[in-house]
Amino acid sequence: MSVRNSQPPALQLQNVSCVFGRQKVLWNLDLTIRQGETVVIVGESGCGKSVTMKVMMTLQQPTSGRLHWFGQDVDELSAAKLRQQRLRLGYLFQGAALFDSLSIFENVAFGLRHSGETDEAKIYDTVRDRLAEVGLAADIMPKFPSEISGGMQKRVGLARAMALAPDVMFYDEPTTGLDPVNSRRIDDLILSVRDLHGVTGVIVTHDLRTVQRVADRIVMLYPRAKLQDHESQLIFCGTLEELKQNTDPRVMEYVGDELTTTLRQSA
Amino acid sequence: MTSSALRAPISMIGQLTHGFFSAFGGLLVFAWDMLRSLKRGLPRRHVLVPILHEIGVRSVPVILVTGTFIGMVLAVQTFTQFKQMHMESRLGAVITMTLVSELGPVLAATMLAGRVGSAMAAELGTMRVTEQVHAISALGADPVAYLVVPRFLACVTLIPLLTAIADVTGIVAGWLFSCKVLGINSFDYWMYAEQFVTGWDVMAGLVKSLFFGCAIAIIACRQGFHCGAGSEGVGRAATQSFVYSFIAILGVDFLLTVALNTTYYLIWPNAVSLAVTGGW
Numbered sequence: 237m238s239v240r241n242s243q244p245p246a247l248q249l250q251n252v253s254c255v256f257g258r259q260k261v262l263w264n265l266d267l268t269i270r271q272g273e274t275v276v277i278v279g280e281s282g283c284g285k286s287v288t289m290k291v292m293m294t295l296q297q298p299t300s301g302r303l304h305w306f307g308q309d310v311d312e313l314s315a316a317k318l319r320q321q322r323l324r325l326g327y328l329f330q331g332a333a334l335f336d337s338l339s340i341f342e343n344v345a346f347g348l349r350h351s352g353e354t355d356e357a358k359i360y361d362t363v364r365d366r367l368a369e370v371g372l373a374a375d376i377m378p379k380f381p382s383e384i385s386g387g388m389q390k391r392v393g394l395a396r397a398m399a400l401a402p403d404v405m406f407y408d409e410p411t412t413g414l415d416p417v418n419s420r421r422i423d424d425l426i427l428s429v430r431d432l433h434g435v436t437g438v439i440v441t442h443d444l445r446t447v448q449r450v451a452d453r454i455v456m457l458y459p460r461a462k463l464q465d466h467e468s469q470l471i472f473c474g475t476l477e478e479l480k481q482n483t484d485p486r487v488m489e490y491v492g493d494e495l496t497t498t499l500r501q502s503a
Numbered sequence: 504m505t506s507s508a509l510r511a512p513i514s515m516i517g518q519l520t521h522g523f524f525s526a527f528g529g530l531l532v533f534a535w536d537m538l539r540s541l542k543r544g545l546p547r548r549h550v551l552v553p554i555l556h557e558i559g560v561r562s563v564p565v566i567l568v569t570g571t572f573i574g575m576v577l578a579v580q581t582f583t584q585f586k587q588m589h590m591e592s593r594l595g596a597v598i599t600m601t602l603v604s605e606l607g608p609v610l611a612a613t614m615l616a617g618r619v620g621s622a623m624a625a626e627l628g629t630m631r632v633t634e635q636v637h638a639i640s641a642l643g644a645d646p647v648a649y650l651v652v653p654r655f656l657a658c659v660t661l662i663p664l665l666t667a668i669a670d671v672t673g674i675v676a677g678w679l680f681s682c683k684v685l686g687i688n689s690f691d692y693w694m695y696a697e698q699f700v701t702g703w704d705v706m707a708g709l710v711k712s713l714f715f716g717c718a719i720a721i722i723a724c725r726q727g728f729h730c731g732a733g734s735e736g737v738g739r740a741a742t743q744s745f746v747y748s749f750i751a752i753l754g755v756d757f758l759l760t761v762a763l764n765t766t767y768y769l770i771w772p773n774a775v776s777l778a779v780t781g782g783w
Contacts, residue, residue: 290637293641294640295637295640295641319643319645322640322641322643323643325641326641327637327638327641329634329637329638329641330634331633331634333633333634333635333637333638334635334638335630335635335638336630336635337553346639346642346644347642347643350642350644350649351643396642397641397642400643
């Protein structure tokens, strides 16, 4: 992993709050993702992990606060510039979110076509290469999402996101619902995306094996409703080693036994 | 009545009013977003053609059945009344006029709000629930341009066309039933139809169906885009899409009838038509 400190951070949240009705999901959250690192966001359900990632991708409008992409304030970008800059960010959805009505080929080619690529041969080559990178053969291309397994759908989702060669990849619970073999395969793909393409990664997961295998840095969020007004929602930010040493009861409650078991199993 | 007893109904009226204006405002904002996306460019052919097929071609059987039965029911109902006045030979005028100016557009739009509108709301709702709408944004495309604009264009162009098919089917079914079953002279049927129904009446019916098409598309797509979580949310979006579309069809029909009749009398102050009663 190479952290290029001289460069602006890939993503930066400043005092971001997200309120749904009366429910404060995020409150004054500050978070910086440096270029080239893989950050895993963990925390119990309802703490705002997925919302944080959607805010970073501009799929969710924050109630207040600022978001910066590569040093640029997103609010200052025009709609066209925002769409263009968004192509630097890829997103693997929890359920893959493949388009039901399109074939696998058309799913992976979707972003390319909408980014203005018109050379069909080039689109075909890119789709074939991205599918090969995630371990899928070209004969899967005419199939539809309903005809392939959940693990394959996740890999197609990753190929689709990678087709536009993003600088940052978001992974929303990438191994949820997958068997251990497919989970490991997805973890390996996350690592290869980082190592081969130098892509910055932001991962939301409950799977501590994934945390252990891919994280350069771990961020733990805590449900806003359980905190006092002055307390930060970000209760931990550091490496795996630092996480293991941490004595915060809230952190220990989440990772304590499970992390120990996971580490023992890995050993 | 005490003040606390008054509070509940006032609060309910306030909530209903707020809900209505909030929903109406949301609909206008959504329609504005759609128009802005439409201004940026037309959808690609491979996106538009399947939607045109789904909304247009696959609605034809429903429209044929609807038109046929409206025509025949009108013939039966009108015949009974007109026979008492010895005016049964004028059945063609009543059936044709009623179909082209009112019942054809309204009933065809109602059927299409059920078949097409609910299906669109359910489809887009499912896409939202499964994050496919977010995926479109994440891949650098505009979900409104990709999903809403082609459906809007399909509804606006095809619903008037389907209404015209329903009108023609109804008139022909009414003619067949009148002549073959009720014993009306075929020449009289067509002569009175031609005498009383003007190009304005046909145009008025098609203009109405154009607006109905707009209303169905915008309401259905908006309900789909803002549907709640899970299968329950999708089901509710589909149901609400039909209910709101039906209310919109009735409201728009009334407003357009007033507007078109007023316009008609402004242009031809001395004209006589079955479509206008002279009150406006």
